[in-house]
Amino acid sequence: MSYGGDEVSAIVLDVGSCWTRAGYAGEDTPKAVFPTSYGYIEKEKEVPPDPDTQMEDAIPTSESKPIKNVEKKYIIGDTGVAAWRPNMEIKNPLIDGLIQDWDALEKIWDYAFYKSLQIDPTEHPIFVTECAWNTRDIREKLTELAFEKYNSLAFYVAKNPVLSAFAAGRPTAVVMDCGASSTSCVPVVDGYVIKKGIYKQPIAGDFLSEQLLQRLQRLDINVVPHYMIAKKTSVDPDQPANVEFKERPNTTSSYHKYMQMKIMQEFKESVCQVSEVTYNDQSINSRPMKYFEFPDGFNTSISTLRFNVPEILFDPRFISQPQDGNFDTSALLGIPQMIHQSICVCDIDVRPNLLNNIILTGATTLLPGFADRVNHELSNMAPGPKIKLYAAGNTIERKCSSWLGGSILSSLGTFHQLWISRKEYDDYGKGIVEKKCDN
Amino acid sequence: MSNKNINDVCEILGVESGSFERANSSDKKLSHVVEARNFNAKKEKERKEKKIEKKSFKDTPVSRELSALVGHHVSVAFERATALKAKPNLHKTVGKWIWTKYINPARNDELMLSHWVKENTEEEAINFAEYNKTVEVLEYTDEEYEKYLKDRDWDKDETDYLFDLCRKYDIRWTIIHDRYNWKDKNRTMEDLRDRYYSVNKKILQVRPMTPGSQTDKGQLIALNSYDKAKEEKRKIMLLNLYSRTKEQIEEEEALQEISDRIQANEKKFIREREALMKQFTVEMVQPKRKKSLLSGPTTPTIEASGSGFHNTADIPKKNRRTSASSVGSTAVEAHSPKEVHTPIVSKKEKLNPGVLVRSQKIPIPKQALLPKVHKALQEFGLGPRPTMPTETVCAKFTELQKMTQNLLDLKKQVDKQEHELKIKRATLQKVLSASGGEKASINTQDGASTDGTTDTSTIPTKRDRSLPTTPRDVKRARK
DSSP states (O other): OOOOBOOOOOEEEEEOSSEEEEEETTOSSOSEEEESOEEEEEEEEEOOOOTTOHHHHHHHHHOSSOOEEEEEEEEOSHHHHHSOOTTOEEEOSEETTEEOOHHHHHHHHHIIIIIISOOOGGGSEEEEEEOTTOOHHHHHHHHHIIIIISOOSEEEEEEHHHHHHHHTTOSSEEEEEEOSSOEEEEEEETTEEOGGGOEEESOSHHHHHHHHHHHHHHTTOOOOOGGGEEEEEOOOTTSOOEEEEOOOTTOOHHHHHHHHHHHHHHHHHHHOOOOSSSOOHHHHHTSOOEEEEOTTSOEEEEOTHHHHTGGGGTOGGGOOOOSSSOOOOTTOOOHHHHHHHHHHHSOTTTHHHHHTOEEEESGGGGSTTHHHHHHHHHHHHSOSSOOOEEEOSSHHHHHTHHHHHHHHHTTBGGGTTSSEEHHHHHHHOTTHHHHHSOO | OOHHHHHHHHHHHTOOHHHHHHHHHOOOHHHHHHHHHHHHHHHHHHHHHHHHHOHHHHHSTTHHHHHHHHTTOOOHHHHHHHSOOOOOOSSSOOOOEEEEEEEOTTOSSOOEEEEEEETTOOSOSSOGGGGOOOOOOOOOOHHHIIIIIOOSSOOHHHHHHHHHHHHHTTTOHHHHHHHOOSTTOOOOHHHHHHHHHHHHHHHHHHSOOOTTOOSOHHHHHHHTOOOHHHHHHHHHHHHHHHTOOHHHHHHHHHHHHHHHHHHHHHHHHHHHHHHHHHHHHHHHHHHHHHHHHHTOTTSHHHHHHHHHHHHTTTSOHHHHHHHHHHHHHHHHHHTOHHHHTHHHHHSOOOOOSSOOOGGGGSOOOOTTTHHHHHHHHHHTTOOSSOSSOOHHHHHHHHHHHHHHHHHHHHHHHHHHHHHHHHHHHHHHHHHHHHOOTTHHHHHHHHHHHHHHHHHHHHHHHHHHHHHHHHHHHHHHHHO
């Protein structure tokens, strides 16, 4: 077989809810990976009086206050966001996978192009990923941004599940993406998303981290992030931490939370596990405990908690109710149910093919036992047809599968006819994205 | 130093051994010198030859000795070992790749993308535009729609919409059905397909065939016919299959297993019955054959051999013996164990575990015949078992044993027949003596019967005569 690739040095940009990946098309890993969450410091800056302009004169008359311009200083990148700064707020520009904060998104693009990759976006076609339930409005805005602000050579936007399926080498698949902010199940047939089969819910990695934090606090374990610690000495298990704190005035709560979540992420990665078969208290109690040392030196063994919390993904009844409000779990589904329902929406003729190509992607699926559990539950739900799961063994592939799919797609020789060119944008306007990037 | 050793040394040193001997044997100094000079000249010559022949071999320090040992046929491995790795060509420049702009022919705008192209390559190696394939979807005019395509359920706008979707998604029905969104109408995939194919079919029927198209019109129409009811039924059945519960599937599997077992059993049963039937038929046929053999020249074998019998007197003794032996062998062949034991032959040879002597494998004759067979064998000077049981001997011995058995069998039959004949003759005599009037007619009957008797009586006698010949043959074969 001949080589079907034709690299045109496209830039693939995948702004996920937790991480942003950027890199050249045709490569197997993104060149730049940094958190999508950004930090900002608001500075109230008085505009220097400018006697030359009429506007400046006019406004103060209408308002009694002296004009104040709030200037946001954006801080992007892993080191930037994680470093402690007084008054720095941390925010995520995406809510439920949809872009809400366009200024921040621009900064992220800026950071990706100019800082990380150090390229000139006018010289490259830009390939952007989006979630399957993205709105028309957002797609058009993205197109506008690419052509108006960055003046890119060409542009394309493709859906995450389609790209994940391509990354796994399958045109038809059910893509179960369990990332940071949301868990979604999307059937993909011949490279097209079946819109009616999209199932999603906001129960994913971040939710698990929050639950963990809550439960640890109930156990009187105070999660102290690294930035607060000046000095610590090692203590015996279950002994109070021996720690000296740093003076950190004006720390914002969002920064504190962000740092706590980072620890929870580490906690999930090191001790959490999914029960391989349907949850059973007895068998879980008999599982070995695992030690975890918190940043302040306090260390303890974690027993059922490490199974209980990830179990939320499979049985939402495990969600511990917050003290203040009522969290409605009735509408939530476990992951196997989501996959099954998502498949059942599709036509019976494609169901066997979908069941045979179930792709697990997203960093939360890296929890040990996750794939086994999904397989176990699904084979109980659909005992007849053959079920086959595909979960990339490579961690990076699992974490960046949509970027990888984008990299593959946009380096194909046959793909280049699909780009939205500058001319097309000028001729048809931003609405062309609906017509050309329909997948 | 023995002569041989000298030869070896000479060979190793690359000197002709003969000359060395000569040098040794001659006492004269002069001849010594001459000979020595001769060596040197020879050596030089040889060296030169070698140099030309195998230059690479010369380079190694062991070359001379080795070449003497190996001779001039140097194995490939040696040559390879001496060859050096090719030096990288540092002066040659790497082919240049140029970042060039190009226009994708599949696009209809002038988007200039750039890619790397190797210097001096004229055209694109792969033209990706050729993969830009689209499915052809029929188009209809307003007129055609008004005339033929009107439908109660579908208006033209919706049909247009459907056809646009078909064009857009290359008739991928799953996707068309997913994206179909027309005035809150809830169409099933079957509805959409039915409409699409019925429109297609109608138009194909109405329109004249485009000249030059290869496919037959009827074929095209057949391709575009869609049986909605059947399709719906199929999907319902598929759904039923899909929504089986675990218990149902297990039950089904169990049933399948049982049916498999039954089928396997039935096969086994049929096989066994066939084998049994074969055995039966053989046993049924066996006595018949014996009878037919004995009942005279009705069977072709006997006819053929019968002619041989009658001529025996004319044939010289040697010939007669061979003909007799051939008769014997044919007779034996008719009863050959192969035929008799057909069903048994098909069975696998029973093997006793452990080590056994080959002579043990020789089948033991029937208990009733055992002493007789042994006696017959003794007559030929053989024991109950071969003294040297090699494979061929054993085979021959078994054959012999079987032949003697058959002979004994036949003899028994003959004796029986003769006995019967005697009885019958006696009764005939009685009858004849009782009534003298019908003598003539009886005479003819008697003649016929005597004919039979001569046949039956001759055969065993022939057999008896042939008896010694067969073992002799065997003996000859053994030798």
